[in-house]
Amino acid sequence: MNSLGNAAEQEIRDEELGEEEIVARIFEAIIDQRLPPGTKLSEAALCEAFGVGRMRIRQSLLLLASREVVELQPNRGAFVASPSVDQAREVFEARLMIEPNVARLAAERATDADLAALEQHLRLEHDAHHGNKRRDAIRLSGQFHVVLAEVAANAVALRMVKELVTRTSLIIGIFGSPGVSNCRDDDHDDIFAAFRNRDSETAARLMSEHLRHLQEHLELNGHAEGTSDLVAIFRR
Amino acid sequence: MNSLGNAAEQEIRDEELGEEEIVARIFEAIIDQRLPPGTKLSEAALCEAFGVGRMRIRQSLLLLASREVVELQPNRGAFVASPSVDQAREVFEARLMIEPNVARLAAERATDADLAALEQHLRLEHDAHHGNKRRDAIRLSGQFHVVLAEVAANAVALRMVKELVTRTSLIIGIFGSPGVSNCRDDDHDDIFAAFRNRDSETAARLMSEHLRHLQEHLELNGHAEGTSDLVAIFRR
DNA sequence: GATGACAAGATTGTCAACAAAAATGTTCCC
DNA sequence: GGGAACATTTTTGTTGACAATCTTGTCATC
Numbered sequence: 001m002n003s004l005g006n007a008a009e010q011e012i013r014d015e016e017l018g019e020e021e022i023v024a025r026i027f028e029a030i031i032d033q034r035l036p037p038g039t040k041l042s043e044a045a046l047c048e049a050f051g052v053g054r055m056r057i058r059q060s061l062l063l064l065a066s067r068e069v070v071e072l073q074p075n076r077g078a079f080v081a082s083p084s085v086d087q088a089r090e091v092f093e094a095r096l097m098i099e100p101n102v103a104r105l106a107a108e109r110a111t112d113a114d115l116a117a118l119e120q121h122l123r124l125e126h127d128a129h130h131g132n133k134r135r136d137a138i139r140l141s142g143q144f145h146v147v148l149a150e151v152a153a154n155a156v157a158l159r160m161v162k163e164l165v166t167r168t169s170l171i172i173g174i175f176g177s178p179g180v181s182n183c184r185d186d187d188h189d190d191i192f193a194a195f196r197n198r199d200s201e202t203a204a205r206l207m208s209e210h211l212r213h214l215q216e217h218l219e220l221n222g223h224a225e226g227t228s229d230l231v232a233i234f235r236r
Numbered sequence: 237m238n239s240l241g242n243a244a245e246q247e248i249r250d251e252e253l254g255e256e257e258i259v260a261r262i263f264e265a266i267i268d269q270r271l272p273p274g275t276k277l278s279e280a281a282l283c284e285a286f287g288v289g290r291m292r293i294r295q296s297l298l299l300l301a302s303r304e305v306v307e308l309q310p311n312r313g314a315f316v317a318s319p320s321v322d323q324a325r326e327v328f329e330a331r332l333m334i335e336p337n338v339a340r341l342a343a344e345r346a347t348d349a350d351l352a353a354l355e356q357h358l359r360l361e362h363d364a365h366h367g368n369k370r371r372d373a374i375r376l377s378g379q380f381h382v383v384l385a386e387v388a389a390n391a392v393a394l395r396m397v398k399e400l401v402t403r404t405s406l407i408i409g410i411f412g413s414p415g416v417s418n419c420r421d422d423d424h425d426d427i428f429a430a431f432r433n434r435d436s437e438t439a440a441r442l443m444s445e446h447l448r449h450l451q452e453h454l455e456l457n458g459h460a461e462g463t464s465d466l467v468a469i470f471r472r
Numbered sequence: 473g474a475t476g477a478c479a480a481g482a483t484t485g486t487c488a489a490c491a492a493a494a495a496t497g498t499t500c501c502c
Numbered sequence: 503g504g505g506a507a508c509a510t511t512t513t514t515g516t517t518g519a520c521a522a523t524c525t526t527g528t529c530a531t532c
Contacts, residue, residue: 019298043514055486058515059298062255066299075493075514087391093341094392101333155323156330160396279484291516294485311484311523 022060032139037082088171092215103207105152107200175218258296268375273318324407339443341388343436411454
């Protein structure tokens with residue numbers, strides 16, 4: 001894994017970053033909410049930030065847009081997506097389709113090394129939680145779901161989970177009560193316990209409940225639309 | 237719906253095609269197997285085919301690559317993907333995760349208009365089958381799954397199903413017995429019957445079985461890898 | 473005659489300049 | 503002073519040319 005945390009720096013390497021790396025970095029930045037919904041992603045700024053040419057950035061933004069993580073407004077630029085209520089429902093619906101199955105597969109296929117890595121991950125998650133490292137806690141708790149998809153050894157599912165976890169972070173940023181973390185880590189512990197017992201059905205069921213809990217903690221009713229609701233914000 | 241069938245033509249419209257349209261057109265061409273796996277997609281040829289600039293084509297190819305429908309070899313160009321056995325398994329695994337749930341949702345949410353449209357679609361599918369219009373039959377039978385995702389009214393799932401159906405077409409092209417169609421349309425009829433009865437659980441179960449049937453009719457054992465296995469092909 | 477180096481051609485990747493559009497700031501008129 | 507028209511500046515979109523790389527064909531050498 002990468003030694004994260006200093007992601008806003010320029011590149012010091014000789015090699016240039018590829019589109020996929022830039023996309024991954026922006027995904028990360030969104031996951032731990034350094035890039036809130038609606039943030040303008042100007043090409044020039046990103047060129048400087050990543051030390052690459054404009055074309056590279058342009059392609060990266062296109063890829064991000066195809067995952068609905070950024071919105072591309074013609075002649076206006078790229079903005080971090082701010083999901084609508086309907087989109088939020090769609091994301092959770094899709095997660096409920098996929099991730100219980102991912103958890104089931106992962107529970108069936110986890111090697112001893114996978115279990116050890118998961119345990120280590122949960123330890124980090126706990127530390128971040130109790131050490132009041134909120135940003136780390138958010139990132140790790142989102143990444144738990146990604147790690148599960150890696151253990152499940154299905155590249156298609158992995159890609160989908162990455163996208164959905166990232167979009168969930170945006171959704172939490174908009175509809176979440178302030179201060180609420182990405183997941184309750186106790187849920188993660190329970191899921192891991194099912195892994196230990198090789199109880200894949202329980203793992204799937206717990207994942208389903210976990211996602212439902214998460215969704216219920218959001219305020220998906222009557223929240224205003226997205227970015228430029230200044231008129232909605234300032235009317236009283 | 238579009239009046240398909242003459243998709244290899246140039247554009248006569250005044251408006252230029254957007255990336256999304258080009259991507260959709262290439263998806264279609266792959267679905268009804270006009271573009272077999274491994275086909276070279278040279279930029280110049282595509283520029284002429286769609287009547288757009290090279291940048292547009294380049295972006296379209298990038299999007300297709302991000303969906304793993306084309307493979308982008310650095311400095312060598314773009315090729316229609318030829319999925320490996322492992323990738324084929326992943327695709328079916330993912331379809332089994334998603335599409336039964338899609339079928340369930342669609343059965344719950346289908347309006348009368350949706351049911352009528354589905355019935356009409358099945359009629360077309362039958363006609364194509366019995367009229368020996370193999371290409372139409374393949375396209376329609378793949379499209380049935382896409383229509384279901386549309387009825388399910390979940391944009392995330394719709395995007396995934398489109399990708400997975402397209403990749404399945406490539407998989408059938410590689411691992412399918414020659415002449416086998418994309419799906420057995422009887423299965424589709426059964427699924428639709430469950431829709432009529434508002435029996436969403438049965439719809440989900442039938443979809444699961446349908447996908448399993450499809451997978452079992454392929455030869456996912458001991459088949460050589462992908463494109464340039466000339467050494468494998470010509471050794472005896 | 474086979475093998476390797478070399479050169480020509482074609483294709484992809486990158487960059488810089490230019491055109492177009494939007495956002496912002498200014499001026500003028502009522 | 504408020505507002506609309508206009509000018510400026512910034513940012514995005516597109517085109518074309520150039521550089522790098524790979525493929526293919528040729529030729530010399532062993």
